[in-house]
Structure formats: C-alpha cells, structure tokens
Amino acid sequence: MKVLIATQPFAGHINPTTPLAHALTRRGHTVTWLTSPSHAHLITPIPNVHFLPSPASLAAHDSVPLKPDEGTSGLASVVSTLRRLFLDRIPDQVAAYQEVVSEFAADVLVVDLTAYGANCFRDLTGIPYATLGINPLVTFDPECPPWGTGWRPPTTFLGRWVNALAHAVAGWLLYPKLTAVLNGHRAELGLPPLPGSGFYDTTRSDLLHIMPTTPAFEFPRAFYPSVKFVGPLLPLFEDEAVPAWWDEMLAHPREKVVHVTQGTYATDAANLIGPTLSALRDRDDLLVIVTTPDAEKVLPAGSLPSNARVASFVPHAKLLPHVGAMVTNAGYGGVLAALSCGVPMVCAGRSEDKADVSSRVAWSGAGIDLGTDAPGERALRDAVGRVLGEDKYRRAAERVRDDFARHDGPNEAVDALEEIVARCRR
Secondary structure (H helix, E strand, O other), X not given: OEEEEEOXXXXXXXXXXXXXXXXXXXXXXXXXXXXXXXXXXXXXXXXXXXXXXXXXXXXXXXXXXXXXXXXXOHHHHHHHHHHHHOHHHHHHHHHHHHHHHOOOOOOEEEEEOOOOHHHHHHHHHOOOEEEEOOOOOOOOOOOOOOOOOOXXXXXXXXXHHHHHHHHHHHHHHOHHHXXXXXXXXXXXXXXXOOOOOHHHHOXXXXXXXXXXXXXXXXXXXXXXXXXXXXXXXXXOOOOOOOOOOHHHHHHOOHHXXXXXXXXXXXXXXXXXXXXXXXXXXXXXXXXXEEEOOXXXXXXXXXXXXXXXXXXXXXXXXXXXXXXXXXXEOOOXXXXXXXXXXXXXXXXXXXXXXXXXXXXXHHHHOOEEEOOOOOOOHHHHHHHHHHHHHOHHHHHHHHHHHHHHHXXXXXXXXXXXXXXXXXHHHO
C-alpha cells in the first residue's frame, strides 16, 4: 500500500501523525509525507518515511497572519479568519497532491481534518482519503454541544433542545458562508457544489475518520460509521538528554510534582505559566516543572520561584509518568498524553478547540475546567490543591488511562487504512 500523508504546518497536527507513519512503514507500506519544510525535523527521523517539502505556493500560506481581513468584525471576521487559515490553501493543496501522485501512485491520502483540499482531490482523482482528528469530535447531534462553547453534554430535554438550536443557528449563519467559499474553489476545479454544511462535513472523511482517543474521553452519542476510535497516537521522540534537574524530580514524590505547559501554539507565559508559578511559589512541598519554547529566555533563572524548574522541551512520554498533576491550557495532544499516564489536570483554555477539550476533562472527572484562559492565582492555587488532594481526580484519570491501554492506536489506525483501501479496490 502506498500512502501519501499531508499535514498542515503545525506541530499539533504533525505530532499525532508520526506514530501512524512509523506503524505503516513497520507493516511494509510505502509512505511519502508532504508538509512544510520548517517541520522536517519532526518527520525525517522516522525510518523509511520519505519527506517532501511543500512547494513554495503552498508553503507561502504558512506566513499569512492568523487574523481577520481588515475592516471586518463580528461574524465576518470569524469567516475571514477561517478562510485565510484553511480555505485559501485549497487550490495549492490540490495542485501539490496532484504533483506528488503524478510520480507516487498513492493508494490513499491521509490528512489532518483541516486539509480541505483532500475532499476536492478525492472528487477529482478518485483516490480515497482518511482524516485524522486532531481535536475533539463535534457533531450536529443534540447530545453534543456546539464547537467552541466548552459546554458539557446535556442531561435534560431542555439541554438537548438548546444544543439543537445552537447547531441550527451555526448551520444558518456561519457554515453556509464558509461553504460558499469552499464551493468557489470547487467550481474553479470543475467540481459540483456541496450543500450548506459542506464546510463542516468535509472535516471528516466519509470513508475513515481516525480519532486518537476512546469513548471514555468523548461525549456519548451515536457516532458516524466512518469514525474509528483507535486510542492515543502519542508522538515519537528520540531519547534526548534530560535537564539538569531530572534526578531531583525523580527523587521527589510523584504526587508532589506539578507540570505546567501551554503546548506549542499559544505560548505567552503571562497567560498561564506565570500565574501558576506565582500561585504555587509558597508551596515548598511541590516541585513545579515548566516546559515552554525558549524557556531560558522566557523564564530566566533569576526570576523563578525556588520550587520551579524549567526546560524548553521534555517529551511528555518521558516526563508525565513522574508527574502528579498537570496545569495546561488544554491542547488536545498534551491532554491525551497526560491521560495516557493517568495524570489529572487543571485546564485553563478557551481559544481554538481548548474550551471543548477542557469540558471533556471535567466531564470525564479527570480534572478541573477553570472556564477561562486567564485564571487568577487564587483559582489556580485552589484547583491544584483539589486535584492533588482529592483522589477522585486521579482515579478518573487512571480509568481513562486503563481504557486507552486496551488499544494500540498506531496499529489499529493502520488496520483501518488497509480496510478502506481494500474496500475501494473491489
């Protein structure tokens, strides 16, 4: 089987795809991976994966500022931001995919769910595609809160009615405008238009949508047949050198080690890292481990509380087995990594998909959702104290961990890909 992987140029989209690529090559399949040259370092270490840098036309989109068109506000600004980030890439995505398959006869295309060109490419070429869920699964079911709200599943008829109404409003006001942009690109490619929900529908392949989690960490509802829960797809990492404080952390009781992270995207330390360090500075019993890009510049040693230790990067798979609680802005990959190790969390995130991730942490019982991305020191201090002091959070995180452990995410994803390719060949 020949597999073309194409991912958006964001670490959170690439990282969960690395174990899938590795599992494919171990199984004897041929893999070519197309993405931004700035992320080659995440891909080239994977044995037998051929890395292709995005052509200049597609890579040029990477420098487009994530902001709305000038002079727009309200709904128009939301539409223009999403258009600039995702839909404007479609013509160059399709052209790049076509150029690759002219020399690499791919049997299937694998993309993250924000690659809108994949659906157009399938309709043009007949080559099937699968999508990888890099954020929580949101559907139009009344049992599922709308995207970005951070609501929890309804428990009453009224709650389901509110969800249904909110979905209907989005389907009336937002999605048709975005689908109109999508259909404009489809028309230029000679493809027929999609219905008003097309913008949302094409985030999931109707053949296979791979979810790197299990129903233990997803709101209950009837799932589409194409949705396949495979369990976590945890990033591959090399056995890098450990920070100078590593042995000190290993000697500290796990239940007294707190990890603080804002992931790789929304990394302004003033939002969460700084307030958490201040909130816990008087907890001499705790060791507070901070990871953030350019840590030594962002958090110079002289500015740190005595109980804090920092590093620019430590792989979660190496760090989290020694952590008692994690304070996070709720990036999906980091949260899944924490749950894989049974680590309870304090979540403070509202941007992108972070409100939806936070609500699932709270719903599962594996942590506390502070409901803001700018928490105060008192709220953080109290929440960390509760997560460390009340066993119910740890037990819930361990329950999810045990459910995750029943799966082999990379190999189950490969099984699913082999199945759809075999089905399409019949």
